[in-house]
Amino acid sequence: MSTLELGAPRSMYRSVRKYAKIYRASLVERMAYRSDFLLGTVLRFLPMITTILLWQAIYKGGEDSTQAGFRLNEMIAYLLLTNISRIFSSMPGLAGGIARDIREGTLKKYLIQPIDMIGYLVSYRMAHKTAYVVISALPYALLFYVCRGFFDTGWPDLLTWVAYLVSLILAFFVGFYFEVCVGMVGFWFLEVTSLLYIVMTLNFFISGHMLPLDFLPPFWASFLKALPFQYMAYFPAVVVLGKVRGQDLAIGLLGELFWAIFFMMLARTLYTRGLRRYSAFGG
Amino acid sequence: MPIIEAQGLTKTYKVFQKKDGLLGALRGLYHREYKEVKAVDDVSFTIEPGEMVAFLGPNGAGKTTTLKMLSGLIYPTSGTAQVLDFLPWKREDEFRRKFALVMGQKNQLWWDLPAADSFQLHREIYSLPLADFEKTLADLTELLGVQKLTRQAVRELSLGERMKMELIAALLHQPEVLLLDEPTIGLDVVAQVAIQKCLREYHSQRGVTMLLTSHYMRDIEALCDRVLVITHGKLVYDGPLVGLTDRFGAEKLVKLLFDGPAPSDLGRFGEVTKVEGPTVDLKVERTRVAEVLGAILDAYNIVDVSVQDPPLEQTIAKVFQQAEPANVDA
Numbered sequence: 361m362s363t364l365e366l367g368a369p370r371s372m373y374r375s376v377r378k379y380a381k382i383y384r385a386s387l388v389e390r391m392a393y394r395s396d397f398l399l400g401t402v403l404r405f406l407p408m409i410t411t412i413l414l415w416q417a418i419y420k421g422g423e424d425s426t427q428a429g430f431r432l433n434e435m436i437a438y439l440l441l442t443n444i445s446r447i448f449s450s451m452p453g454l455a456g457g458i459a460r461d462i463r464e465g466t467l468k469k470y471l472i473q474p475i476d477m478i479g480y481l482v483s484y485r486m487a488h489k490t491a492y493v494v495i496s497a498l499p500y501a502l503l504f505y506v507c508r509g510f511f512d513t514g515w516p517d518l519l520t521w522v523a524y525l526v527s528l529i530l531a532f533f534v535g536f537y538f539e540v541c542v543g544m545v546g547f548w549f550l551e552v553t554s555l556l557y558i559v560m561t562l563n564f565f566i567s568g569h570m571l572p573l574d575f576l577p578p579f580w581a582s583f584l585k586a587l588p589f590q591y592m593a594y595f596p597a598v599v600v601l602g603k604v605r606g607q608d609l610a611i612g613l614l615g616e617l618f619w620a621i622f623f624m625m626l627a628r629t630l631y632t633r634g635l636r637r638y639s640a641f642g643g
Numbered sequence: 644m645p646i647i648e649a650q651g652l653t654k655t656y657k658v659f660q661k662k663d664g665l666l667g668a669l670r671g672l673y674h675r676e677y678k679e680v681k682a683v684d685d686v687s688f689t690i691e692p693g694e695m696v697a698f699l700g701p702n703g704a705g706k707t708t709t710l711k712m713l714s715g716l717i718y719p720t721s722g723t724a725q726v727l728d729f730l731p732w733k734r735e736d737e738f739r740r741k742f743a744l745v746m747g748q749k750n751q752l753w754w755d756l757p758a759a760d761s762f763q764l765h766r767e768i769y770s771l772p773l774a775d776f777e778k779t780l781a782d783l784t785e786l787l788g789v790q791k792l793t794r795q796a797v798r799e800l801s802l803g804e805r806m807k808m809e810l811i812a813a814l815l816h817q818p819e820v821l822l823l824d825e826p827t828i829g830l831d832v833v834a835q836v837a838i839q840k841c842l843r844e845y846h847s848q849r850g851v852t853m854l855l856t857s858h859y860m861r862d863i864e865a866l867c868d869r870v871l872v873i874t875h876g877k878l879v880y881d882g883p884l885v886g887l888t889d890r891f892g893a894e895k896l897v898k899l900l901f902d903g904p905a906p907s908d909l910g911r912f913g914e915v916t917k918v919e920g921p922t923v924d925l926k927v928e929r930t931r932v933a934e935v936l937g938a939i940l941d942a943y944n945i946v947d948v949s950v951q952d953p954p955l956e957q958t959i960a961k962v963f964q965q966a967e968p969a970n971v972d973a
Contacts, residue, residue, distance in 0.1 A: 374770065381767040389753075389760060468716050469751045472744050474736040475768045639717045639732060 378475075379483045386487035394495045401496040404443070405503055412436050428574040434601060435572070436510040440503070441597035442569050447492060448528045449535030449567075449592035451485065455559075458543025459552045462638070471635075478540060478627060485536055516600055523609055527596040530616040534591045537623030544627065547634030568594025588619035645689035646820060646852050647713065651722030654683040654708050654876075682708040684876035685722065690854060692819075695846055697867035697884075698856040701963045705876040706856040710822050713854070714744040726820060740769060743813040747825035750809055752797045758808040759793040762815060769816040776815065783811045786841050803834030810841060823855035827862055839865045860955045874963055888952045891962045895932050896951045897925040902944035912939065921946070926953070 419432040470477035715731030729738035872880035913927035
């Protein structure tokens, strides 16, 4: 032990180290599923072909005209890029898993072991995402290479790249803590499957995964842009397309940071309250 | 100084009373009727370091609820408990590093992964030094004879093997207090004995304090000297296992071997429980054993005789039946 780690910093160091190790252990575990990941990625490309064909039909004859500020090529580039956003922000099985742990009582492992559930889940999910990014990097690179013709606005500058990276990382946290909050509802209602279904279906639309939010009437577009969901698909995509710049970019990123922190605190509060309820009634 | 101390532990659950039928269900939407159920009622006991104590009681008696309070999963409605000088439900990390809870019906291992991976994760969670971890793991896998199975996905293991893995996972951080809830439930006799053997040896090596619940008297007889009997949430007996028979076993079992076919008029001495050719099992009140034996020896030719306590299971069953039903407040 070095003399640097004493008292509170030392316990914090230990704690960080613990979760870092959990991250590493989970990463090894997730890499075991690489062929599964790879197949999943490739299968995800198939619907994109239909999407491209659909939008080409919609824009037919007016390829250079704009719809809600998007030319055909931009539109397709946007839809390809939302998939990158979703790699970071989607959390398959997270909320459902938490609700199941509560319902079936497997939650108790987090209560009797010296570990924090949310801390554990975030380490695990980061490992999951890392593994996914590493494994799917090649197929995605290939896809974007094949589709390079749609990206005709030029190579983004360094600032845009940095902002894009930040927006993706924050998208992970917004997506993660949002889903954790949804899962925590399980403390109050035993059955959350239908709630999950509604949230996920709605999310596909209001996050801009299906089409850019700008396609909606102005009121609804600005309404949805005030909600956290746009950060799970729309925002990172328009950032890298260079559609949000300067002050708007700064405000957008701050908004994303705000929602990440908001859901983080909400998740913690719900967990504390939920546990109190669980310890008093259930167990 | 006791390692576990419970004082007046009480846990009351509110149970929603569901009405019959559709109309009842609708009424339940706005007007809910609750019933208070006392799962654990004013239970006090102390356990000294190194003791192996069994918790006995019928289903729903409050054993598991008590274990859950001692492990900090739930708060008591009133009363308090100290385990290793900690208040369990504060769930401090220091406390959680020092105890383990094993539930026979729930598993903690990653289902799709080899147990070894779960063990590795436990090492991280408890921040165990590598050398200690490997030593403990090697000892435990040898003790339970599962060295070859740790690399197999948990879901491919048999119930008994899985339980052994659960036990290893629970012991890796060398807890000072081990709480076991039905550790051998659903296991065959061979696996049961293996688990018992492991617990016994582990206890003698490390002097760990154990509190276990079980339905199998064999577990209890093999492991524990002291029993706590709980029925309807109340502690009705706390003492040595043998004392149970003295206290609750009002009858003795007299086994007789006659020189020739057994006579048919033995009913006047006590309850005849078995007749097989020349052998007879006769249940006699404890106080009358000497008198009855004298009379029988006088009247018949006896080849062999023995006086035993009835099987522990029967005594326990009787204890459970004798205990008063709980007061249920609507």
